[in-house]
Amino acid sequence: MDILITGILLGATYSLIAMGLTLQYGVARIMNLANGEMLVAGAFGAFWVFTAQQASPFAAALVVVPGAFALNWLIYRYLLRPLVRRAKNRGMLEVDSILATFGMSFVLVGIMLMVFGGGYFTYSYLAEPFEIFGSPFALNRVVACLVAVAISGLLYWGLNGTRTGMALRALAVDPAAAGLVAIDVPRMSAFSFALGGAVTAAGGIVLSTFLTMDASIGVVFTMKALIIVIMGGVGDVRGAIVAALILGLAETAVASLIDPGLTLAAAYLLFILVLLLRPEGLFGRRQS
Amino acid sequence: MYRRTALKLAAAAALAGALPLGFTHAADPIKIGAVAPKTGPLAGGAAITHWPNVQLWVHQVNERGGLRMRDGSRRKVELIEYDDRTNPGETIKAVERLATQDKVDFIVAPYGTGLNLAAAPVFAKYGYPQIACTSVTDKVPELTKRYPSIFFTLGTTTAFANSVAEVLNKLRAEGKIGNRVAMVNVADAFGIELAEAARPIFKTAGLEIVYDRSYPLGTQDLSPIVKGARAANPDAFVAWSYPPDTFAITEQSKIEGLNVKAYYTAVATAFPAYRGKFGKSIEGHLGAGGVNLDTPEMKAYLAAHKKVTGKDADYWASPVTYAGLQVLEQAIEAVGTDRKAVTEYIKKATFKTVMGHWKFVNQSIHEFWTVGQWQNGLFHGVSSTGLPGAKPVIAKPGW
Numbered sequence: 001m002d003i004l005i006t007g008i009l010l011g012a013t014y015s016l017i018a019m020g021l022t023l024q025y026g027v028a029r030i031m032n033l034a035n036g037e038m039l040v041a042g043a044f045g046a047f048w049v050f051t052a053q054q055a056s057p058f059a060a061a062l063v064v065v066p067g068a069f070a071l072n073w074l075i076y077r078y079l080l081r082p083l084v085r086r087a088k089n090r091g092m093l094e095v096d097s098i099l100a101t102f103g104m105s106f107v108l109v110g111i112m113l114m115v116f117g118g119g120y121f122t123y124s125y126l127a128e129p130f131e132i133f134g135s136p137f138a139l140n141r142v143v144a145c146l147v148a149v150a151i152s153g154l155l156y157w158g159l160n161g162t163r164t165g166m167a168l169r170a171l172a173v174d175p176a177a178a179g180l181v182a183i184d185v186p187r188m189s190a191f192s193f194a195l196g197g198a199v200t201a202a203g204g205i206v207l208s209t210f211l212t213m214d215a216s217i218g219v220v221f222t223m224k225a226l227i228i229v230i231m232g233g234v235g236d237v238r239g240a241i242v243a244a245l246i247l248g249l250a251e252t253a254v255a256s257l258i259d260p261g262l263t264l265a266a267a268y269l270l271f272i273l274v275l276l277l278r279p280e281g282l283f284g285r286r287q288s
Numbered sequence: 289m290y291r292r293t294a295l296k297l298a299a300a301a302a303l304a305g306a307l308p309l310g311f312t313h314a315a316d317p318i319k320i321g322a323v324a325p326k327t328g329p330l331a332g333g334a335a336i337t338h339w340p341n342v343q344l345w346v347h348q349v350n351e352r353g354g355l356r357m358r359d360g361s362r363r364k365v366e367l368i369e370y371d372d373r374t375n376p377g378e379t380i381k382a383v384e385r386l387a388t389q390d391k392v393d394f395i396v397a398p399y400g401t402g403l404n405l406a407a408a409p410v411f412a413k414y415g416y417p418q419i420a421c422t423s424v425t426d427k428v429p430e431l432t433k434r435y436p437s438i439f440f441t442l443g444t445t446t447a448f449a450n451s452v453a454e455v456l457n458k459l460r461a462e463g464k465i466g467n468r469v470a471m472v473n474v475a476d477a478f479g480i481e482l483a484e485a486a487r488p489i490f491k492t493a494g495l496e497i498v499y500d501r502s503y504p505l506g507t508q509d510l511s512p513i514v515k516g517a518r519a520a521n522p523d524a525f526v527a528w529s530y531p532p533d534t535f536a537i538t539e540q541s542k543i544e545g546l547n548v549k550a551y552y553t554a555v556a557t558a559f560p561a562y563r564g565k566f567g568k569s570i571e572g573h574l575g576a577g578g579v580n581l582d583t584p585e586m587k588a589y590l591a592a593h594k595k596v597t598g599k600d601a602d603y604w605a606s607p608v609t610y611a612g613l614q615v616l617e618q619a620i621e622a623v624g625t626d627r628k629a630v631t632e633y634i635k636k637a638t639f640k641t642v643m644g645h646w647k648f649v650n651q652s653i654h655e656f657w658t659v660g661q662w663q664n665g666l667f668h669g670v671s672s673t674g675l676p677g678a679k680p681v682i683a684k685p686g687w
Contacts, residue, residue: 006511013509109327118326118335119599120556122535122565129543138511138543210539211508212532214335216327216373220506255512260503261475 011248012145018228020200026235027192036218037108042204072197172235233281321386324399328374340597376406421612451658470499470522524550531556560600572684577604578660578669580677603667611641
C-alpha cells in the first residue's frame with residue numbers, strides 16, 4: 001500500500017514535469033529542450049514569492065503562469081515560427097527546433113544565473129506528515145498530486161470538450177489537413193506551445209515546494225519529460241500521464257523491494273521495453 | 289532578491305573600482321585565474337563555498353592596496369574566471385587556457401574532489417601550485433607523491449568515517465544511543481568511497497549496520513530509502529550524501545518521523561541554506577565539517593564574508609577555501625611570483641590563516657574538522673583530527 005501511494009505521488013510529480021512538453025511536442029511539433037529551464041524559472045518565481053514576499057508559493061502562479069504563457073508565445077512567434085516556415089518536412093523541423101531550443105536552454109540558464117545566482121534554492125512549505133491509511137506522507141507531495149490531477153483534468157476537458165481543443169487535436173493528427181478545414185494552424189500552434197510553457201512553469205511552482213533547485217538543474221527535468229513523452233506517445237496528454245504513473249510506480253517498487261540504486265536502471269529498462277514493443281508509444285498512433 | 293542583486297551589483301562595482309585604473313599603481317597587477325562550476329550539478333555548492341571566497345579575497349587584497357611584495361611595492365590582483373560546467377574536460381581546458389593564453393601568475397584550485405583530481409596533471413605540467421581546498425580523498429599520499437605542487441587541506445575519507453564512528457561511540461558510552469546504525473550513500477565517488485571506508489570502521493567500533501543502501505546521484509525522491517531505514521529500527525542514521533539529496537533526506541526523515549538520537553548527513557549540512565530551510569528542527573544534527581566559531585579570526589571572517597558577498601559562509605569548507613587563498617597570498621608576499629619558489633615556500637613555511645596556524649606536512653594539512661553539529665542555530669565542530677575548540681556532542685532531540 002505504501003509503495004502504491006508513494007509511487008502515485010512520484011508519478012504525479014513526473015506528470016507535472018511532462019505535461020507541458022507533450023503539448024509543445026505533440027501539437028506544435030517543437031521538441032523543446034529548454035522545457036526544464038521553464039520549469040526552473042517557475043520554481044524560482046515561487047521561491048522569490050515565498051522568501052521575499054512571505055507569501056504562499058502558490059500565489060506566484062498568478063504572475064508566473066500568465067508570464068510563462070506570454071513568454072512562450074513570444075518565443076514561438078519570433079524564434080520558432082521562422083523555423084516552422086522554412087522546414088520542408090517534419091523531420092527537418094524536429095532537427096532545427098532541437099538545435100534552436102538547445103541553444104535557448106543555455107541562454108535561459110545564463111539569465112537565471114545572472115539574476116538569481118548559482119546557489120541552491122530550497123525552502124520548507126507544507127513539509128508536514130499527512131496520514132493516508134495510517135502511514136505518513138509529505139503534505140507538499142500530496143498537494144502536488146492534487147494539482148497534477150487538477151491540471152490534467154482541465155487539459156483533458158479543454159482538449160475534448162471545447163472547440164479550441166478539437167482544433168488542437170486535429171493539429172496533433174495532421175497540421176496540413178487541419179489547415180484545410182479552416183483551422184488557423186500558426187495561431188493554434190503558438191497557442192499550444194504557450195500553453196505547454198505555462199503548464200510547465202506551473203509544475204515548477206509545485207515542485208519547488210519539495211525539490212531543491214539551482215539555476216542549471218533544468219536539463220534533469222527535460223530528460224525526464226522527454227522519456228515520459230516518448231513513452232506515452234507523442235501528442236496525447238493521456239499517454240504522458242499514464243507513462244508518468246507507470247514510471248513513478250516502477251521506480252518506487254524497485255527502490256522499496258529490490259534496491260534504491262536500481263531506480264534509474266528500472267526507468268530506462270521500461271523505456272527500452274516500450275520502444276521495442278510499441279515504438280509509437282503507449283497511446284501513440286502508428287505512422288502510416 | 290532585489291536587495292541581493294543590488295548588493296551583487298555594488299560588490300561588482302566595488303571590485304571594478306578596485307581594479308587598477310591608472311592612479312597610484314606602482315606595478316602591474318598579479319593575474320589570478322579561477323576555474324570552477326558556475327553551472328552543472330556542482331554549481332550550487334561552488335556558489336556557496338568557492339566563488340564567494342574568491343570574490344572576498346580579491347576584494348580584500350585590493351582594498352588593502354594590493355599584495356605587499358618583498359621589494360616594498362604593492363601589486364593588486366586581477367581575476368580571470370571561467371565556468372567549467374562541472375565537466376572535468378572543461379576544467380582541464382580552462383586551466384590550460386589560463387596557463388598558455390591568459391598567462392596568469394597563479395590559479396585558484398578548482399572546486400570539488402573530482403575536478404581537482406582531473407586538473408592535477410595540468411597544474412603539475414605547467415608548474416602551478418594547486419591548493420585543493422575542497423577535496424576529500426584517501427589518495428592524498430599517492431597524489432602528493434606524484435604531483436609535487438598539489439596541496440590538500442580538507443581531510444581524508446577514512447578520517448571522516450573514523451570520526452563519525454567515534455562520535456557515535458561517545459554517545460553510546462553515555463548511554464544515549466544503542467549500536468544499531470542505518471547507513472545510506474549517494475552512488476557517486478564521494479559517497480561510495482565513504483561508505484566503503486565506513487563499513488569496516490563501524491564494524492571494528494562495535495556498531496552494527498542494520499540498513500545499508502545506495503541511491504543514484506541526483507535522486508530527490510528518497511521516501512523509499514527513509515522508510516526502509518526506519519523499518520530497520522536504528523539508533524543512529526548516517527547518510528553519505530550530496531547537497532540536493534541531503535535536503536531531501538532530511539525533509540523526508542522529518543515527515544516520516546525517523547526518530548534517532550544521532551542523525552548525520554554529509555555535504556550541505558553545514559550550509560546556511562540548511563538552517564534556512566529547516567529552522568529549529570535541525571538542533572543536534574550532525575554533518576561533515578564544522579568550524580571553531582569562537583576564534584576572533586573566524587568571527588571577523590564570517591562578518592566580512594557576509595558584508596562583501598551578501599551571503600553567509602558555510603560552516604565547513606568556506607573558511608578552508610579562504611585559508612587556502614591566504615596561503616597563496618602570504619607565499620607570494622614572501623617570495624614573489626616565481627611559481628617554483630612559491631611552491632617550495634608553501635611546503636616549508638607556517639601560515640597564519642582563518643583556520644589557525646597551518647603547516648603543510650607532506651603537502652597536506654593533517655589537522656582538520658571532521659564532524660560538526662547544529663547547536664542553538666550554529667554549526668560547531670564536535671570532532672577533528674587534533675584541532676582545539678571542539679564542542680561536546682549532544683543527542684538529537686525530537687523533530
